[in-house]
Structures are given as C-alpha cells and as structure tokens.
Amino acid sequence: MPAQDYSKLEGVMWALRRNYECLSLADKDKLQILYKHSPVLKQAHYYALKLTHIFNSHSTRKSAMAKINRWISSVEKSGLRCFDRFIKTLIRYKGAIANYFKARKNSGFVEGLNNKIKVIKRRCYGLFNIRTIIQRLFLDLQGYEKFA
Incomplete structure (x- = not known):
C-alpha cells in the first residue's frame, strides 16, 4: 500500500464499526481506500453488516433463524474462511441465540x-x-x- 493511501486510513477502525449510513463522507472515503487494497476485507465487512442487520431487525424467532441460516449459507458459498469458527459457535448455540428474538433481551x-x-x-x-x-x-x- 502506498504511504499516501496509508496515511489516509487513520481512524478507519471506527468506520468499520459504525453503520454505513451513519458515516461521514471522509469515513466513507477511508473505507473505499481500504477496500481497494483488500477486497476480502470488503466482502467480510459486508457479511458482518448483514448479520448485524438481522439482529437489529424486529423479527420473530422463526424468521430470524431462517435469515441467520441463509446468512450462514451465503457466507459458506462465498469462500470466506474468516467466519468459520464463528459459524461453528453460532450453530452450536443457535437455540439460545434464537431466544434473543423472543423478548430482545441480552446479558449486556x-x-x-x-x-x-x-x-x-x-x-x-x-x-x-x-x-x-x-x-x-x-x-x-x-x-x-x-x-x-
């Protein structure tokens, strides 16, 4: 990565953690530079945002689990390996995780x-x-x- 692009990436971690709609133009530009140099990160970030959206949407337990199952399938088809351990954990505790959608309570x-x-x-x-x-x-x- 050229030093010029690298210097523009200061604070990009915060941009990765926020919703894309809430980002400033400067943060969106930082993400575009980062994505240009790491298309795999762009794809992983896309899938992470999709999963976040599932948990933020007001779905029933059944429909949320269907969405999560579709998300798992699409991640596995994409060829990304960075979610493998997370998906194993998600599958193992799927029942308990699904209970979140009943009353939207957590242990935060x-x-x-x-x-x-x-x-x-x-x-x-x-x-x-x-x-x-x-x-x-x-x-x-x-x-x-x-x-x-």
Whole structure:
C-alpha cells in the first residue's frame, strides 16, 4: 500500500464499526481506500453488516433463524474462511441465540457490571480493607450520580 493511501486510513477502525449510513463522507472515503487494497476485507465487512442487520431487525424467532441460516449459507458459498469458527459457535448455540428474538433481551448489563468489577479489582490491588473496596465499588457504580 502506498504511504499516501496509508496515511489516509487513520481512524478507519471506527468506520468499520459504525453503520454505513451513519458515516461521514471522509469515513466513507477511508473505507473505499481500504477496500481497494483488500477486497476480502470488503466482502467480510459486508457479511458482518448483514448479520448485524438481522439482529437489529424486529423479527420473530422463526424468521430470524431462517435469515441467520441463509446468512450462514451465503457466507459458506462465498469462500470466506474468516467466519468459520464463528459459524461453528453460532450453530452450536443457535437455540439460545434464537431466544434473543423472543423478548430482545441480552446479558449486556451483567457483562458490563462484571467488567467494571474487574477494573475496580485491578485499581484496588494492594488494598486489604474490604470496606474500602466496597466503598470504591459503590462510588464507581452509583456515587457519581449521588455525589456530583
């Protein structure tokens, strides 16, 4: 990749993570440069966005699973290998994943809380008083709203 094109790709990871419709013209240009140098990445990004769209659409459990099965088939026909492990996991837990479409609930809150607790544990390394650790946990989770 020429150095001139490479310098234009700063911040392209954020463009890959957003919906294409929400991107600025500059971000769309960055993606076009990236796609020009990596057509496989363009194809993989296309399939990733299609799957995201399935989960963002309000489908019934049955229709969502049909869409996911079609997505798996199209990815396998495309010849892309980067989704192989993901597809195996998706197939293995398909029933549990399909339950998301019943009430559109997930474990995001619990995962976020676990992550905050892990960060606090790292920050409190060396504190031996459990009360201090509990206070730190309370402040990080609710304290800024109460004491701000």
